[in-house]
Amino acid sequence: MKDQNMEQKSTRKVWQDKAYQMEIPELLRAVESPVETGLSSVDVAKRQAEYGSNALEVEKHSSLLEKFIEQFKDFMIIILLAAAAVSLFASHEWHDAVIILLVVVLNAIMGVIQEAKAEEAIDALKEMASPDARVRRNGNVETIKSHELVPGDIVLLEAGDIVPADMRLLEANSLKVEEAALTGESVPVDKDIAPITLEDAGIGDRKNMVYSGTNVTYGRAVAVVTAIGMDTEVGHIANMLAHAEKTKTPLQRDQDRLGKSLTIMILAIAAVTFVVGLLRGRAITDMLLVSISLAVAAIPEGLPAISTIILSLGTRSMAERKALVRTLPAVETLGGTQVICSDKTGTLTLNQMTIEKVYFDGKLQDRSVEIPAENPLLRSLVLANDTKLDAEGKLIGDPTETAMVQFALDQHFPLQENESKYPRVQELPFDSSRK
Known part of the structure; x- marks a missing residue:
């Protein structure tokens, strides 16, 4: 295992370790991947042979x-x-x-x-947790299994996605990512594309990077893969756990x-x-x-x-x-555990929110109040919202926005019918300057 890890480390390029410090044009030249078309099938095959699969090494099960x-x-x-x-x-x-x-x-x-x-x-x-990834390859947008990703792939992200590899952001529209697994920060982190000038910046300070296993809770983004498998931050943690003293x-x-x-x-x-x-x-x-x-x-x-x-x-x-x-x-x-050390209470919460009070009909009322489905309050809660329903009917997105959609569903609001009737034609996301 040790020799294999050393071999993997030797294949890393300078741009992989310093991606968060580089200007985007400089990084794209180094990674040799055009944003508009993505990698070609030939490039993908070469990089898969060089870097291997985007999967964590697991200890072989004993018989x-x-x-x-x-x-x-x-x-x-x-x-x-x-x-x-x-x-x-x-x-x-x-x-x-x-x-x-x-x-x-x-x-x-x-x-x-x-x-x-x-x-x-x-x-x-593990099989269920293996996410899909939307990538640009050969000039088209394709959906592939995350283990097929290679460094240099151009990946499209949106709210609800699990980040499939460590990536540098190329475009970010009101992007928020939940990174609690890596940083312990339960509140979604705002991301942008500006280079980080700080030398040896910590994971929490790399606002232009997204990491494998974290969750996109808000916004959209385009990113280039910089590390896969055991070279990711999650891979480093897995490596330490594999070599931990029993x-x-x-x-x-x-x-x-x-x-x-x-x-x-x-x-x-x-x-x-x-x-x-x-x-x-x-x-x-x-x-x-x-x-x-x-x-x-x-x-x-x-x-x-x-x-x-x-x-x-x-x-x-x-x-x-x-x-x-x-x-x-x-x-x-x-x-036998006597003390559990935690940096803050947020780490131990479910990261879920619930609407408890509603200002409706001219007064503040409890959430049990009945609101007609045609009322503009429910429609605005649902339509000005990036929350998604997955295949199992689970709400995925920013905790505040999912709370709004859940409230509307509790009011028996016809969600899918209204989304079809009122399609989104333009987006003006919330930011600090527009407020």
Whole structure:
């Protein structure tokens, strides 16, 4: 992985790192992509061969056998396996051995099932989250899958779009982009096309750039792709996560400590019992069997099963709240969290707004007031608005504008009928100078 990342870094051009500082004509000359026609099919093929696919590298899923073996890398499980072996071969207590092995195997199976289900759900979400992109190629506007984008592609953006790659803006009409995933700023950011003179400007200061995975909430834009895949800002985050040091959860650490403490105490008690028996004249073989039986009986073979069942119940509870948990021990980590640090309250909101009061019929009224569909108030709320309805009927756009459309829909306003009856012929977007 490290060598591959270094190889990707070496293919980057100067204009990719300094795109936000360059004048637009200078950038277009460097990227060798005409705005009017976009890249040709030949150019696209060459750049796909050079830069690869616009997709994040993902760690290859382990096989079911590897997942199963991974479940046994726990100190308590190792102790139980040792106890089963001793029961079977030393004391010939096969009943105890079978019970211990059954508990351990069931524990591993439950862990494998949970991890496999979580991986399937995550893969399905990734497939659903793969956005389309409208690009200019060969002089035409085409809709393609985002993974087909290459540096230099001319992309058209509008409200409701997910930005498919890191891009420098060439044209921007009242563009606002929600960048909370990268900057933590819950309020949509105003964008423009002016070059940034600040050296090494942070992501939040690059007003002429839009980044992969962010959402266009307002306005329209034309942009040129500067980075794809692992070279994007989201790709850098994915790379850091892939190389992050794996640590055990608090529960796993506690279980390891408990297992080690129990092992020491059990061995000590068994040793004392063995020595006392010998001092009292008992046979060595008899005392050996007694000590082993005592040690096996003292090991809590039900502990892993109980903890696994409790964690499984927690996983199910999280799933009901639409939260995916990949491994069972991760459920406990959130429960053990004592402090959540956040830069501001906006980061923890749903980024949704609702109209609560309406000035109608000469007075301020509650949102439950009934307004006739033909009233100009509802028509102005809906028609002077860039909010879109997606295929699933979800409103996409600026939170304030979506609140207006939602209010009109709650009033049973015929949205699509009015949009067809009153098509938009001109646009005068709000700005600070026009107010």
